[in-house]
Amino acid sequence: MQHEKILILDFGGQYNQLIARRVRELGVYCDLLPYGTGIEKIREYAPVGIIFTGGPNSVYEAGAPDVPAEIFSLGVPVLGICYGCQLIARKLGGKVTHADTREYGKCEIRYDTQSALFAGVAAKNICWMSHTDYVSEVPPGFRVSARTATCPAAAFENAAKKIYGIQFHTEVHHTLEGEKILKNFLYGVCKAKGDWTMANFVDEQVAALKSKLAGKKVLCAMSGGVDSAVAATLVHRAAGDDLTCVFVDHGLLRKGEAEEVVSVFRDKLGMNLVKANARELFLSKLKGVSDPEKKRKIIGEEFIKVFEKEAKKIGAVDFLVQGTIYPDVIESGKGASAVIKSHHNVGGLPSVVDFKEIVEPLRDLFKDEVRKVGTELGLPDSVVQRQPFPGPGLAIRIMGEVTEEKLQTLRDADYILREEIAKAGLNGEIWQYFAVITSTNTVGVMGDARTYEPVIALRAVTSVDAMTADWAHIPYDVLERISSRIINEVPHANRIVYDITSKPPATIEWE
Ligand code: XMP
8 A cells, every 4th residue: 555655854863763753653654865865756755745854064054965946846845843944944045044052952932823833732832942053034935933032933934835944843742742733734734644553554564475475485583572573473474384483592581581482472373483492502602701792792603503503494485584673774874883882683694594585574664663563463562562682682781701690690680670660660761771790799798697799780771762871760769679679589699789870971781
């Protein structure tokens, strides 16, 4: 089915993916394409509306990101946000001025509720600003539709031509009625119908996969993570027993996770799941290794070797399933950044599997959409709402050498942390939370005896995309319960500390 689509032209602002997620949440499919996308491609894409995002540049800089002038005469509604609105002003004959100071944060705003964009929104309102340049004169034929104390044209429009500019960010939740404004643009201005739902997505994908995979052999590497789980379940709906999933149990998953993979996918969903028990192999390869990068490398290589061995038993297949999601697609092709940690994913698999084609059923979806698809497919919350978990697993949460004893301690401590966070109802607010076994032993006293055991650290962070993070302000009484339960219930635990560092300068994981 051909969906109605919004085209978002990306000018490099930090909230760009957030705009796309908001549009999709409102029921309209959209893609984020680079601002340099040619006019022919834009015509071919046939959007019902176009959004220009914010960006770090100034429209007056030489070589500043631009759009083809024809974009304004396609008859397609345009909404420019921040840099996007300044670009509209500049290109259509208005004036953009450089302010001496940057305006950043929450700000009082007055909307003209006669505007289609602000229909049904309270006139006196709060929005979120982040800019230095501002539109000081709107282009001929345009009128101002919102003001703030410092921004004479916080919004402006040419309703007849359906071109709208807003200086503030509708997509961040600090803009109080931002969602309504975006909804007004999609439904009031672009006349979208809202045909993007995850139930539709599942039906369409299953139908498409059925014809693509009919009678073919399909292979999937199951990691226990959300993306591979949902990809495999979706493919299973279409391919049934023609799909084989291989799950490498490296013994570095959290308490109960490996068992859950088998119980959900093999027992409940009836998938053809091969479990490779490689716990001892991984432990023996990691023996005596304490350098984090070496650990990652060993785990990555061994994982591929074990998978290859299993894949050889299955033989040649037609399709290899990958759990690639939309942010991966957007990110690939962007400039390389410094390698802080060599992340291990299942990227090396294609080279060791005898297959003809890759199938990536989730490549158009954001993470929150992947979760919704999982729920739609009947996967339990414990799988679908699983927090991000590093490929090398618990090995990088044990500082220094990985041993079975430390793994056991870590699994138990981590389980208690997870249980108490859930009981306190905090799991929805915290991005990631886990325990770490440090390489420092300290003295304790238990009963009348001296103990000398590694310090256990707790880490919990809030974040949007893991690029930056803040430590979570967990209430003291919750921390107290976690600490006393770990000390009482976990052998070898004699001291617990809480990590209160943000990222940067720290990273989320300790290794
Ligand atoms: P850092 O520690 O770099 O983590 O702040 C950012 C996010 O990435 C996860 N992470 C990994 N994920 N393989 C992965 O697949 C890895 O080697 C790896 N190291 C860190 C981390 O859990 C956090 O969500």
